[in-house]
Amino acid sequence: MNRRHALALVALSLASIALPAARAADADKKNRIVIQVSDSDPKKWALALNNAKNVQTDLGKANVEIELVAYGPGLGMLKMDSEVGNRVAEAMNDGVKVIACENTMTNNKIAKEDMLPKIGYVKAGVVEIMQRQQQGWAYLRP
Amino acid sequence: MNRRHALALVALSLASIALPAARAADADKKNRIVIQVSDSDPKKWALALNNAKNVQTDLGKANVEIELVAYGPGLGMLKMDSEVGNRVAEAMNDGVKVIACENTMTNNKIAKEDMLPKIGYVKAGVVEIMQRQQQGWAYLRP
Amino acid sequence: MNRRHALALVALSLASIALPAARAADADKKNRIVIQVSDSDPKKWALALNNAKNVQTDLGKANVEIELVAYGPGLGMLKMDSEVGNRVAEAMNDGVKVIACENTMTNNKIAKEDMLPKIGYVKAGVVEIMQRQQQGWAYLRP
Numbered sequence: 001m002n003r004r005h006a007l008a009l010v011a012l013s014l015a016s017i018a019l020p021a022a023r024a025a026d027a028d029k030k031n032r033i034v035i036q037v038s039d040s041d042p043k044k045w046a047l048a049l050n051n052a053k054n055v056q057t058d059l060g061k062a063n064v065e066i067e068l069v070a071y072g073p074g075l076g077m078l079k080m081d082s083e084v085g086n087r088v089a090e091a092m093n094d095g096v097k098v099i100a101c102e103n104t105m106t107n108n109k110i111a112k113e114d115m116l117p118k119i120g121y122v123k124a125g126v127v128e129i130m131q132r133q134q135q136g137w138a139y140l141r142p
Numbered sequence: 143m144n145r146r147h148a149l150a151l152v153a154l155s156l157a158s159i160a161l162p163a164a165r166a167a168d169a170d171k172k173n174r175i176v177i178q179v180s181d182s183d184p185k186k187w188a189l190a191l192n193n194a195k196n197v198q199t200d201l202g203k204a205n206v207e208i209e210l211v212a213y214g215p216g217l218g219m220l221k222m223d224s225e226v227g228n229r230v231a232e233a234m235n236d237g238v239k240v241i242a243c244e245n246t247m248t249n250n251k252i253a254k255e256d257m258l259p260k261i262g263y264v265k266a267g268v269v270e271i272m273q274r275q276q277q278g279w280a281y282l283r284p
Numbered sequence: 285m286n287r288r289h290a291l292a293l294v295a296l297s298l299a300s301i302a303l304p305a306a307r308a309a310d311a312d313k314k315n316r317i318v319i320q321v322s323d324s325d326p327k328k329w330a331l332a333l334n335n336a337k338n339v340q341t342d343l344g345k346a347n348v349e350i351e352l353v354a355y356g357p358g359l360g361m362l363k364m365d366s367e368v369g370n371r372v373a374e375a376m377n378d379g380v381k382v383i384a385c386e387n388t389m390t391n392n393k394i395a396k397e398d399m400l401p402k403i404g405y406v407k408a409g410v411v412e413i414m415q416r417q418q419q420g421w422a423y424l425r426p
Contacts, residue, residue: 031272031273031276033268033272036424036425038331038426043215047180047214047215050214051214051268054245054266054268054269055266055268055269055272057266058245058265058266058269059269072331072334072335072426073327073331103338103342123342124338124339124341124342126317126335126338126339126424127338127339127342127343129422129424130315130317130339130422130424131315131422133422133423134315134420134422136276138271138272138273138275138276138281139275139281139422139423140178140268140271140272141178141283141425142180142214173414173415173418175410175414185357189322189356189357192356193356193410196387196408196410196411197408197410197411197414199408200387200407200408200411201411278418280413280414280415280417280418280423281417281423282320282410282413282414283320283425284322284356
């Protein structure tokens with residue numbers, strides 16, 4: 001291999017290192033938003049659902065990923081007796097991913113049977129919220 | 143074109159794909175912050191304005207872009223009868239961009255005539271807050 | 285230098301521009317979270333400390349950097365008479381960085397002698413929170 005080849009190959013390898021960054025930047029452009037619910041206030045729960053709906057209405061359901069994470073004092077939003085249970089079901093029908101924090105459930109002796117049907121679970125709601133941001137999702141705390 | 147040319151051109155095209163990522167990373171370094179106001183509490187409105195002022199004082203007005211977005215129960219901050227109307231005007235004089243959510247206005251039958259003069263408008267405040275983060279702005283909810 | 289050399293060098297220089305972006309993307313993958321405390325509510329202070337602990341438990345203390353910034357009405361969390369003073373000390377022992385806003389202290393005539401021992405200080409808490417996000421940290425407002 002002569003010097004010309006060597007230079008081109010070095011350039012090629014440097015460029016390939018940079019490619020994941022380009023892909024990450026592209027991924028960041030997608031409309032993705034994680035909505036935090038950590039208050040025990042049903043008005044906040046309704047606001048969170050309104051916010052999700054407004055984003056879908058403005059951008060089109062197909063053009064945005066929305067994940068709602070309830071933890072701590074906000075977990076009540078996703079319990080069977082939640083005042084906004086019907087609206088949570090509607091949001092899930094509209095493609096919003098709804099997730100409850102298992103740590104909060106354990107600490108408060110709440111079982112999955114006490115929770116709304118069809119919701120998702122993560123071990124730690126806070127970690128989910130952190131990692132979504134690291135994956136380029138926007139954050140919203142209504 | 144021989145193999146040497148081909149290699150160099152491949153490298154060139156890969157590098158050019160990566161360039162927008164490099165520019166995006168540079169853009170992320172700028173001081174830009176979107177401040178969310180979604181509470182109906184005038185103390186929160188004052189805190190949001192204090193926060194904007196502190197950022198400008200610490201970094202210099204010319205070195206930071208600040209956008210304040212009021213929506214939902216926070217819209218009252220930008221109504222004509224707002225308790226902090228004078229301070230909102232001051233903030234705008236200091237270069238803070240102040241924006242109201244038209245969805246909230248429609249839902250509450252509030253017209254632009256009911257709002258403080260010279261503020262800006264977006265269709266959905268939540269979408270503005272999401273997109274600013276996707277453009278690399280920091281998020282603050284006072 | 286002939287055309288082949290020139291092409292390879294151009295590719296090389298473009299790739300080197302893109303490299304910092306690749307490194308920044310790697311840095312973003314680390315688990316780093318800045319937790320904002322700006323409410324005067326001791327329940328919120330306890331929730332912030334619970335959140336920090338849950339992140340450390342779920343990911344392992346060594347695998348996450350946590351910074352808690354108290355400012356405005358949240359500064360009381362870090363005063364000598366704070367109801368959660370013992371838990372703040374525990375969190376610091378566990379590696380959580382705890383920081384108070386000097387602007388808030390000045391505005392409220394609070395001296396460092398009035399504050400919990402061993403905590404850190406920044407001039408403007410809001411600027412710290414903004415800059416951490418610009419460095420790729422996730423944001424949490426419990």
